Amino acid sequence: MSELQQLPARQGRAVALKAGQSIRIVNTHGHQVVDTWAFNAHDLGEFLSMEHMRAAIDRISPKPGDKLVTNKRRPILSLEADSSPGVHDTFIAACDIYRYQGLGCKEYHENCADNLRAGMAGLGLTPSEVPSPLNLWMNIPIKTDGSIGWEEPVSKPGDYVVLKAEMDCIVAMSACPQDIVKINAGAPTDAHYEVLA
Numbered sequence: 340m341s342e343l344q345q346l347p348a349r350q351g352r353a354v355a356l357k358a359g360q361s362i363r364i365v366n367t368h369g370h371q372v373v374d375t376w377a378f379n380a381h382d383l384g385e386f387l388s389m390e391h392m393r394a395a396i397d398r399i400s401p402k403p404g405d406k407l408v409t410n411k412r413r414p415i416l417s418l419e420a421d422s423s424p425g426v427h428d429t430f431i432a433a434c435d436i437y438r439y440q441g442l443g444c445k446e447y448h449e450n451c452a453d454n455l456r457a458g459m460a461g462l463g464l465t466p467s468e469v470p471s472p473l474n475l476w477m478n479i480p481i482k483t484d485g486s487i488g489w490e491e492p493v494s495k496p497g498d499y500v501v502l503k504a505e506m507d508c509i510v511a512m513s514a515c516p517q518d519i520v521k522i523n524a525g526a527p528t529d530a531h532y533e534v535l536a
């Protein structure tokens with residue numbers, strides 16, 4: 340039925356889900372951030388939107404049972420299960436070439452924005468834009484003084500989330516290649532995923 344697929348280190352993949360199908364995303368080694376997006380399969384201009392989602396769930400990060408909504412405030416995914424402590428980020432933009440230039444890179448550095456484009460291209464699709472991702476396992480603590488931290492994930496090897504499609508959608512994932520800021524514990528790895536009927 341389903342088969343575990345590799346999300347290679349530093350790369351992106353996308354899969355098409357029919358409404359009612361689910362995807363299980365596995366943090367195989369436990370310290371890998373997976374940037375995750377979802378687009379309406381019939382209108383790529385409608386996509387999972389973090390700012391709309393936070394208003395819908397009254398939280399900064401989703402918990403099992405929450406419906407994740409689009410920029411048109413319609414559910415596109417629901418979070419069905421989360422075996423990890425539930426520390427995910429919804430505030431930080433996908434890393435891109437400009438981020439790495441700002442960090443001092445003189446040459447090309449793989450990045451989540453390009454990984455989104457590459458993953459979608461694998462399905463013959465072009466994303467309408469690079470929406471703010473659901474950064475699974477990214478540990479960005481928000482402190483009482485309003486400042487944020489850039490910490491290592493608190494997940495364990497094999498932790499997973501299950502996202503159910505509430506509409507026909509394209510789910511894209513990037514194994515974040517960030518190796519300068521320590522959000523991947525300094526060592527980006529692969530992850531895995533499988534589509535559940």
Ligand SMILES: [Zn+2]
Pocket residue numbers: 374433434450451514515516517
């Ligand atoms: Zn990234």
